[in-house]
Amino acid sequence: MKTKKLFSVWIFLLLFFACSTGSSEELPANAENPPSEEPMYFPPNNNDLWETKSISSLGWDQTKVQDLLTYLENKNTKSFIILQNGKIVMENYFSGHTSVTPWYWASAGKTLTSAVTGIAEQEGFLNINNKVSTYIGTGWTSAPLAKENLITCKNLLTMTSGLDDSLGDDVSPANLLYKADASTRWAYHNVYVKLQDVVASATGQTWSQYFNSRLRDKIGMTGSWIQSGNNSVYWSTTKSMARFGLLALNRGNWNGTQVINSNYVQNAVSTSQNINLAYGYLWWLNGKTSYYLPQTQFQFSGKLIPNAPDDLFCALGKNDQKIYVVPSKKLVVIRMGDAADNINPALSDFDDVLWQKINAVIK
Template identity: 60%
Template sequence: MKRLILVPAMLLSLLSCSSSDDTTTTSETPQEAIYFPPIGSDTWQTKSLDTLGWNEAEVQPLLDFLELKHSKSFIVLYNGRIVLEEYFNDHSAVTPWYWASAGKTLTSTMTGIAQQQGFLSISDPVSDYLGQGWTSETMAQENQISLRHLLTMSSGIMDEGNDDCVSPDCLEYAADAGTRWAYDNVYVKLQDVVAAASGQSWTNYFNTQLRDKIGMSGSWIQTGDLSVYWSTTRSMARFGLLISNNGKWQNEQVVPSDYIDEATHTSQQINKSYGYLWWINGEESYHLPQSQLEIPGSLIPDAPADLFMALGKNDQKIYIVPSKKLVIVRMGDSADGTNFALSDFDDQLWQKINAVID
């Protein structure tokens, strides 16, 4: 394990923090502004645990737990500044890793940008952009499905047996749109909608309207019918930072703030813990992927109630906690066993995080 706890004595060891101005550990002030790392540079300001009053004695147990649970990287940002940055199991700051379904939130974000630019409306039927026959449903059934239904996992399309197939013969009717919540990869059709509506390729539109504006690295890799995003951990953290600041990067409103608000709150009444491809903590009940069972209680009981998150297969995580000014990223292999998004690991991890920050 490469240990990179960001305290002053160790700052010079960080390869990506070369500017003496930017690597100065900041102290807490009531008016401290949110920090944005510069575009085109891996320089990133840091903040020491002692200025935050965090419990440094609990850091090593947290890191040991992360390493034990097959993690590859872990970053904690406070108000945009790195407090902890760790790499495990031969992973490094420059090694890309897949976002899996945590990347659904990138698709959600691009849909909001395209709507703001007048290319589409999420209330429109998907067929307005993809034409008739993008599913195997009847025309009447298919025309019920709006972009919002794809954003909220409530398209009514059958989620069993499809795996990663999103060709028309795999997209079969299960229920009327808006009446059933089911976690499925049909959301990826939103990428086709954005491309058709904007008149650009998905990759080009994504790169120019989001990736390059906030200094992310990474690329979309096609796997079967799906396009999966790969990037460094810091790039994942940049995206989390953008969303935590209501879609604004420095002085540019990259994503409409009202759309971010909608996307990160309950989007329908079937699964109250789901927004526009974002998971939401602190609600009264939730559904798990591949299940129609409503489970009472909060998704992650030991996490803050205002937490919302991007969750991907095998425990790819972006946690955002507005009340604590935190963005937390975990990348790696599955902590305990293959899972689609949420796992018991989330609550166990938050117990360890709480021991540090509380």
């Protein structure tokens, strides 16, 4: 009888320590929304109402806000929004611009093309590793056929088509000339827009129809594509741009609906090739050891925006249209307006100085 009791105690102790050991294990690093963490907020799709957070509730420095706003106004800004965990913390408009005034995204809209390409792939309409001519036929460039057939959809997403970037924005075949083999040269080029033709051909819908039904309407955006010269440019309100930034922050998930495959989004905001480390799938990336800029083949050392968080990724457009996304701080920052310094490049010291002033507020 004594032996049975000892055996029972021994089994109990084994079970107790086994359970204790198991319960002390840490949650996986990628565990989503632990109980103590506030869930990400998403504004409703059917109206423009949006919950807010106060600067004081976040422990930010209210005394630095005016300096930020003055800088924005002096730099020709029309609108500025900061979201934290989905809620609006700052929303400011300048020079008669309002919450319902549409403005153009310029090249920041490249990220919309990236997103919709990913949606078309997840729906089985295309494969980004297939050559572009699979979907729109041969002869879409003036490159020799063997060279044209090297160009994949992924090359268009990563700016590695090998086509001559010095000939302007015209993407007619006569203006798309061979410069180097695909994947061997990074160059910022308007040829990415051919992805819209790929999506239209693959899905059997117009680009706008597919974009509206699969992305815009899913997350409550407004706006439309407007032809401007050789480009189709997206116009929307600032809050619609913020909605897209929030979708990117949440890795393609909108309030429980996976609009874009999360793996695709992760790839889109990671280094996509080994030439320009600061470029994903039409997204710019901070925190890398080097980067290239448009219209140059010079490799710059250091981070794209030194004052910004290392994990920031961003959409950058002509005249300083900006979507900044910072996962570590659950931030989305939007800036729309005219060129900050009356110059046209997508990148200028405006990014770095702006982040210096944002840091003064949020730290």
